[in-house]
Amino acid sequence: MKAIASAPAKMILFGEHSVVYGEPAIAGAVNKRAYVEIKKSYNDKSILKSYDLNFEVELDTRNKSYILKKGKPGIIRYILEAFYRVHDHSPIVMTLSSEIPIGSGLGSSAAVTVATLAALYRYHNIRFNKKSLAHDAHMVEQAVQGVASPLDTLVSTYGGLVYLSRNKTFEPFRVNFNAPFVVGYTNKHGNTGKMVKDVRSLKNRNSKVINPVITAMGNLTNYAKQAILKQDYSKIGELMNINHGFLDVLGVNTVELSRMVYAARECGAIGSKITGAGGGGSIIALCPGKSKEVARGIAKEDNVLQVNFTKRGVSSRVRM
Template identity: 45%
Template sequence: MHSVASAPNKIILFGEHAVVYKKPAIAVAINKRAKVSIKNTKKDSTIIKCNDIGLHANINPKTYNIEFLEGKKGILNYILEVLKSHHDNSPIKIDISLEVPLGIGLGSSAAITVALIAALHNYHEKVIDKSSLSKKAHEIELKVQGAASPLDTAVSTYGGMIYLKDSNIEYIKPNIEGSFIVAYTPKPADTKKMVSLVKKKLEKYPNIVGNIIDTIGNVTKTAYELIKEGKFEKIGELMNINHGLLDSIGVSSSELSQMVYSARNAGALGSKITGAGGSGSIIAYCINNEDKVLNTLKSQWDAFKTKFSKDGVIIH
């Protein structure tokens, strides 16, 4: 039996950090995916390989003890929890391929989790609907992380655009024009640290920081309406405003700001950090000048071009 599934990565377009305080957020799927392949094996262990990050490990399918052969633990916690919940004790070979690096804030763990659960259900000739898949993938992230928004796993499951408001998820598939250029730092983002930083500032300056968080929420609401109306040319300006607000609460950095302004100077309609900040990634939205923006960012940092995708999880 051979089973293959893939799921998209995501970018947070608007609302990071404010979403922690019940403000809305917008996330979109991109055409960069995590792909999981499952095959039978005659070995005694379940074999996990991800050449993109140099990971090679064997897992005892009964005790779940791990034998590291190469690489770091990384995504293994997610894989282990999925195997415990959605697989029997038979040894299998799991190959994972990634189109974006881990740890840069583009939801790779969610994409891997969604794709693995889908591939396992197909391997066992079971059907799982997207609602159940999204819920089960979120449960895995909760087990591993202790706390997790349903945003990432929902985007990886359904694709398109997700509007999260008051814990309610609205699924939208607009035709977003243009491209997103992603640039990222070598150091992964530390979400827990950045969330804690914002919390402390809110406690210290409740009237000031509270108003900034409210304003981020209003920017997100405005962007949501414009996207539904197809007015994409105005999205860039709102991204710039959103970045300024995030910078004011301390979650940007000198390097991220250099990326943001380099992208704008090269012709991006808008650019901002995406995700927790401190380090990690920025996104630049381009309808024109996308190659110029990409080359400008690549001259100093790692960067790639991606597009909005309507496609969620796919069984291949």
């Protein structure tokens, strides 16, 4: 018997970092996914391997530790935390594959966490629904990162384009938002946990300056919600550019991210900004009629990924 699950990556349009402090955010699932397969191991060892990510480890799920056999498993802490919370510590083999660049700011950890938990629940015949899965995945991310927003795991679980309000209500957009986005990402990976902690430290040291910025980011997200409902791409792009400035104030910008943001704008993007935690990772560019030009401009020095929003969230099943 095999338990199989997959979950999508996400793209944050508005609300990075401010969402951690109770402000609203807007994000959407995109058509790049993480895939997990879990089956019984016929020796006394639990193995986690990924052919496309090129690593293999021997797991100690009881003690949340591992022995590296090959490669560098940058996402393993989330997997170990998920196993620690759900698994009975019997020997298993887990295979992970991912279309999501690790550390790119596209929610690779959330997608892997959601897919891993869904596969574990199927493997152990544990009843679950999307609400409980999103909650449990958020608890895993919070345990690993120290501070985490529920946004990434909500999007990876439910799919679609969503608005997360100040009171944490989850509101899907009913409009068909097919805006043309190009994602640029660097080889310098971001570390979400570190960036969240760095912003908190900056906020604590300069609360009278940073608190109004975070509130303004929340207000901007609400303006963006209305612009999306009206399909007002010009306003969305303008607000993206302002949002990027706020993220720069929070200290999460880098030379590489700035290079991609301004390359995108010079090539015709009407809006471009960091997506995700920053410190490395990705930018997104809104470029109606200019997708090819923007992609070529970014690709001169960095990597490009073209994505579409998807309504498909987590998927799981058992195969005999």
